[in-house]
Every structure is written in structure tokens, then in C-alpha cells.
Amino acid sequence: MAALLSAAAISPASWAGTQSVEIDNVSVNNKQTWLKVKGELKGFGKNTSLTLRDADNLDVIFHSEIVKNKRFNTKVQIDDLIYVPCKIAAVANNNTTLIDSADVTDVSACGGYSATLSGLVTDEPIPYASVSVTVNGNTFTTTADENGAYSLTILTTTHETLVKIESSAFDAQTGDEINFVNLLGSFEKVLEDDSHNVTNVTTASYVLTLAANGFQEPTNITELQQAETAVDASQLIELAAVIKLIVDDANYQLPDGYNSIIEFVSSQNAVESFIENTPEADLIAAQNAILADSDLVAGFDESDIPSFYYAIDTAEPGYLSRSGSALKFDATGTGSKLSFTSWNGQAINAGYSWQVANGRIETTYTTPIEQELLTYNIESLTGDQAEIDAFYAGGGVDDQIVFYQSTLSQNYTRVVDGALVDVINV
Numbered sequence: 001m002a003a004l005l006s007a008a009a010i011s012p013a014s015w016a017g018t019q020s021v022e023i024d025n026v027s028v029n030n031k032q033t034w035l036k037v038k039g040e041l042k043g044f045g046k047n048t049s050l051t052l053r054d055a056d057n058l059d060v061i062f063h064s065e066i067v068k069n070k071r072f073n074t075k076v077q078i079d080d081l082i083y084v085p086c087k088i089a090a091v092a093n094n095n096t097t098l099i100d101s102a103d104v105t106d107v108s109a110c111g112g113y114s115a116t117l118s119g120l121v122t123d124e125p126i127p128y129a130s131v132s133v134t135v136n137g138n139t140f141t142t143t144a145d146e147n148g149a150y151s152l153t154i155l156t157t158t159h160e161t162l163v164k165i166e167s168s169a170f171d172a173q174t175g176d177e178i179n180f181v182n183l184l185g186s187f188e189k190v191l192e193d194d195s196h197n198v199t200n201v202t203t204a205s206y207v208l209t210l211a212a213n214g215f216q217e218p219t220n221i222t223e224l225q226q227a228e229t230a231v232d233a234s235q236l237i238e239l240a241a242v243i244k245l246i247v248d249d250a251n252y253q254l255p256d257g258y259n260s261i262i263e264f265v266s267s268q269n270a271v272e273s274f275i276e277n278t279p280e281a282d283l284i285a286a287q288n289a290i291l292a293d294s295d296l297v298a299g300f301d302e303s304d305i306p307s308f309y310y311a312i313d314t315a316e317p318g319y320l321s322r323s324g325s326a327l328k329f330d331a332t333g334t335g336s337k338l339s340f341t342s343w344n345g346q347a348i349n350a351g352y353s354w355q356v357a358n359g360r361i362e363t364t365y366t367t368p369i370e371q372e373l374l375t376y377n378i379e380s381l382t383g384d385q386a387e388i389d390a391f392y393a394g395g396g397v398d399d400q401i402v403f404y405q406s407t408l409s410q411n412y413t414r415v416v417d418g419a420l421v422d423v424i425n426v
Contacts, residue, residue, distance in 0.1 A: 019043035019092070021050075021100040026088045028078070028107040035076045035084060035107075039100065041067055041092055048092055052076065055087035055101040059153050060114045062088075082138055082155040083112030113159050115190045118151040119197040120144075121167040122295050123247040126178060129169040131198070135187060136161040159188040160221060167198045177260035178247055181206040185419035186221045199296050200243035204236050205416050205423070207265050225420035233314045233423045237415060239265060240296075241286035242274055249282075291413055291425055298417035299359025305329050311412075311424065329354060335363065341371050352409075361412040369407040374400040 023039040041048050050067045052074065054060040062085065063076045078084060084107050092098040104110055121129040125148030132141045136156045144150040144167070154163070165182040182202035184190060210217055212230035243261060245252040255274065258264040265271055275283065290296050312324040325339035325348075333355060339348040348371070352363040375381060378391045381403055416423040 019098055021090050021092050021098055023088070023090050023100045023102040025105065026102045027105045028084065030106075032108055033078055035062075035078055035081070035088075035104070037074045037076075037088055037090065038072070039090055040071050042070065044070070044092060049094060050074070051091045051094060053089045053091060054085040054114065055089040056085070057114045058089060058091070058096055059116055060085075060155060082136075083157045084110045085112075086110040112155055112157045113187055113191065114153060114155045115187070115194050116151060116153045117165070117190060117194055117196060118149070119165075119195050120295055121148045121150060121169070121180060121198045123178075123180075123200045123244055125149075125295075126167070126169045126247075129167045129178075131165065131167045133163065133165050135163045154190075156187050159191060160186050162218065162221065162224065163187055163190055164217075165196060165198050174253055176254045176258075179203075179260050179262050181262065183209060183218070183224070185224060189419070197295055199240075200247065201236075201240045201290060201296050201415060203243060203261065204239035204265065205231065205418075207262070208232070208236055208239065210266075211268075221419060225418075228418045228421040231421070231423070233415075233425075236423055237287050237290065237425070238275070238283065239271065240290055241283050242271060242278075244286045244290060245278065245282060249286075252278075291415070294359055297359070297425075298414045298422075300356050300361055300412075300414055301359075302356050305356065305361065311426070329361075337363075337365075337369075341373065343374055344372060346371060359413070362409065363411070364409040365407065371405050371407070373403055373405055375403060376400055 020042045021039065022042060023037065026035070026037050028035055037052055041050070046068055048067050050065055050072055051061050052063040054062065062081060063074060065072075065074065085104060086107075087101055087103050089099055089101040117133060121131060121144050127144065127146045127148055129144045129148065129150075130141065131144055131150045131152060132139050133152055133154050135154055136158065138155070140152055140154045142150055142152045163184040163186070165184065166179065167181075168177060168179045170177055180198045180200070180203045182196055182198045183206045184196055190196075208231045209224065209227045213223060213227040218224035218227055243265060246254055246261065246264075254261070254264050255270060258267075258270065307329055309327040309329070310324060311327055312321050315321040323339070323342040325337050327335065327337055329335045333353055335352050335354050337348060337350045337352065340346060341348070348369055350369050351366040353366070354361055354363045356362070378388055378396070378401065381401070382388060410426055413425040414422050415425055
């Protein structure tokens with residue numbers, strides 16, 4: 001009992017002598033159908049509130065009732081529980097200074113996992129959205145507040161099961177459903193970090209992950225990781241920008257025939273038609289707004305910088321990437337990049353210093369990386385119209401243009417914190 005009490009919380013001192021909760025025993029019947037808790041409330045009047053909680057996590061409540069007499073003999077049907085706790089805490093009047101705990105006896109298996117998820121429903125914050133979390137076939141629900149913030153305790157019997165957060169709100173003007181999804185990964189990931197937003201980015205990632213998995217939702221972490229490897233990073237950020245325009249910009253709305261965000265973005269043809277009819281400047285502006293919004297991109301903390309990253313460049317849809325880098329991050333704030341220039345095989349082995357600023361990894365090379373590169377367009381090399389005109393006046397070139405580039409630094413913004421594959425904007 002003493003381990004569950006906070007000395008600062010025991011006030012007034014007279015409570016300890018006049019009111020107490022005492023559990024006689026906690027057991028499970030032979031058929032493993034009922035959890036039984038017997039005990040006594042001492043020093044209380046009639047109609048005292050009693051809650052049974054997981055003694056290892058008092059936020060998890062298994063049962064609540066009003067006890068009319070001093071004695072209580074509570075039976076909870078096991079089928080109604082997500083898991084059977086190994087130790088029960090009985091709390092009077094929701095006051096955790098009035099508490100007793102005891103081990104559960106005669107149970108064939110006990111224990112589970114719990115976490116209190118919290119975060120934002122946001123594209124820009126969406127107030128009062130309904131939020132549901134599905135884990136291991138069980139669904140937990142709550143409602144976000146006026147700022148789009150939610151908090152919800154979830155339970156499961158295994159940390160390997162996948163966790164999916166869904167949110168729903170309705171556009172006051174059109175009546176269209178603004179529904180977002182975040183397929184987090186395993187419950188183990190939630191135990192490591194319990195703060196997760198539900199956004200246009202996570203929704204785009206979810207839709208593309210399903211498409212990569214044969215339009216079926218992954219059922220385990222292996223399927224999810226495999227599907228993530230097939231998600232195109234450029235397509236993801238473009239799809240997130242499409243969602244942002246529809247939700248935030250009064251000049252855009254769901255096309256006719258679609259009543260929800262998920263329904264629309266799940267149709268590749270509909271999305272492609274929308275992009276074709278949207279000014280490129282609007283899409284780019286929406287993408288830049290996403291990358292600059294720390295509530296929409298996953299970002300980095302000092303504590304979760306990987307010691308090693310394989311950074312694979314995005315290829316054109318339908319093609320394999322032919323370039324990438326191996327990035328090493330040392331705890332001392334130094335690191336190194338191993339790569340090559342894909343067209344001529346020029347080796348790159350560059351050291352750098354790094355730091356995390358505003359959730360972004362900023363690297364500065366000890367010696368600038370000098371590369372010989374190719375391009376088809378003079379416009380990619382200069383914005384000086386006189387130089388561009390002179391180039392074409394001289395006949396241009398029939399083949400690619402060779403140019404030289406010095407790279408002094410590179411910054412990495414994590415857009416999606418995946419189960420296996422992160423999406424990074426460089």
C-alpha cells in the first residue's frame with residue numbers, strides 16, 4: 001500500500017485514521033469467468049464510490065460502482081475486460097490516497113499493456129472531432145477539445161498488435177466528412193512515445209500504405225513494414241498537400257460524388273484529376289506549409305536520432321532508385337556520409353557536424369562535397385534570363401549539360417515516423 005501513496009498527497013492527516021479501504025482478497029473463479037474482489041470501506045458513510053483499477057497503472061479502470069454498505073463483494077465478468085490485471089487497486093471516491101491493493105489469485109494468465117495516447121487532430125486544428133483508437137480488435141473513443149487536442153487511455157494484451165487512430169468531423173458549410181487516419185505501428189511504439197497527431201500527412205501515408213499492400217490494411221508489423229518500403233515519398237507529400245487544400249482553402253472542396261476525405265484520396269484517378277486542374281503554385285505552397293508546420297511533420301528529438309540511416313532518393317513512379325546515402329550519426333555531434341554520384345560513380349566520403357534545430361537535423365560538412373553532375377535544363381542552373389537567352393542563342397546543347405556543385409550543408413526534416421521507413425525531406 002505504501003508504494004502507491006504520495007506523502008505530499010496525504011492531507012488531512014486525520015483521514016489515515018478514520019477512513020480506509022481494505023481488500024480481503026482478489027480471485028478468479030474456477031471457470032475463469034469472474035474476477036471477484038472482496039473488502040471493506042471503513043469510516044465512510046453510505047453510497048461511497050468504489051473503483052477497481054490496475055494497481056500498476058491507476059489510470060486503467062476496470063469497474064466502478066456505488067457501495068451502499070461498508071462491505072463490498074464485487075464481481076466483474078472477465079469477458080468484459082480487455083485483460084485481467086495481475087494486481088487490483090480499490091479506490092474510494094476517486095481519491096488515490098484512499099486505496100488498497102492486492103494480487104489477483106487463481107488466474108490462468110494476467111497482465112496487459114496500457115498507454116494514454118494524446119495529440120492533435122490537425123490540418124489546421126480541427127475542434128471537437130470524434131477520435132477512436134482500434135487496437136487488437138477493441139475500439140476506444142473520445143472527443144477532441146476546442147483546440148483539436150485529444151487524450152485517450154487504450155489497453156491491449158500484446159505489445160505487437162497494430163494501433164490505428166481515426167478522427168472524424170464535418171465541414172459546417174458543405175457537410176462533407178473530414179476524416180483522418182494514423183496507422184501508428186505496433187503498441188510497442190506507443191509505449192515508447194504516447195504523443196501522436198492525426199493529420200493530412202498521416203492520412204496520406206495510410207492511404208498509400210494500403211495501396212502498397214494490395215488495398216488491404218496491414219494486419220501485423222511485418223506487413224506494415226513491407227508496405228512502407230513501397231510508398232513514394234514525393235507522392236505522399238503531394239497527396240498531403242491535396243488534403244490540406246481541400247480542408248483549409250476556401251477555393252477548394254471535395255469533388256462531386258465524394259463525401260469524405262478518405263473516400264476521395266483513396267481514388268487514384270480522382271486525385272490525379274484534381275492535381276491536373278490545380279495550379280502548381282497552390283500545391284507547392286501547401287507542401288511548403290506542411291513542411292514548416294511542426295504539428296504536421298514528425299520531426300526529430302535529440303533522443304531518437306538514429307545511429308545509422310540509409311537515405312534512399314525518391315525515384316520516378318515505377319522505377320527503382322539508383323542513388324542514396326549511408327548516414328552515420330555519432331553521439332558526439334559528428335558523423336559521416338557515404339554515397340556516390342550515380343552517373344559517373346564518383347565516390348563520396350564526407351564528414352560533418354550535426355545538430356537538431358526545430359525538429360530538423362542540420363548537417364554541416366567539414367569539407368564541401370564537390371560533384372560533377374548533369375542536367376537537361378539550363379533553367380535549373382540559373383535564374384538569370386540573360387544567361388538563359390544567351391545559352392539558347394548559341395544553339396544550346398543536344399545532350400545533357402555538365403555542371404559542378406559544391407554542397408556545404410544538408411538539412412533533414414522527418415515528415416513521417418514510420419514503423420521501418422521514415423519519409424524525409426532533404
